[in-house]
Amino acid sequence: LRVVAVDGTLVPDPRRRYPGRGAWVHPDIGCLRLAERRRAFPRALRSAGALDPAAVYSFLT
Structure with missing residues (x-):
C-alpha cells in the first residue's frame, strides 16, 4: 500500500x-x-514532524 x-x-x-x-x-x-514505531514514515517521506496515521488505520480496517 502506498x-x-x-498536511501532516x-x-x-x-x-x-x-x-509527491x-x-x-x-x-x-x-x-x-x-x-x-520505527519512525519509518517521516524518514521515508522526508517530513520534519510526526505524521498522523489515522486515515491509513481506518483504510485497513
Whole structure:
C-alpha cells in the first residue's frame, strides 16, 4: 500500500495517483504499527514532524 503525507497526515494511495513522495507498507495493521514505531514514515517521506496515521488505520480496517 502506498501512503503519502498530506498536511501532516498519512493518506492511503491505493491507486498511486497522489503527487509527491510516497512510501510503501504492507497492507497489514502489524506492519503499519511496526513502521510507525520505527519512525519509518517521516524518514521515508522526508517530513520534519510526526505524521498522523489515522486515515491509513481506518483504510485497513
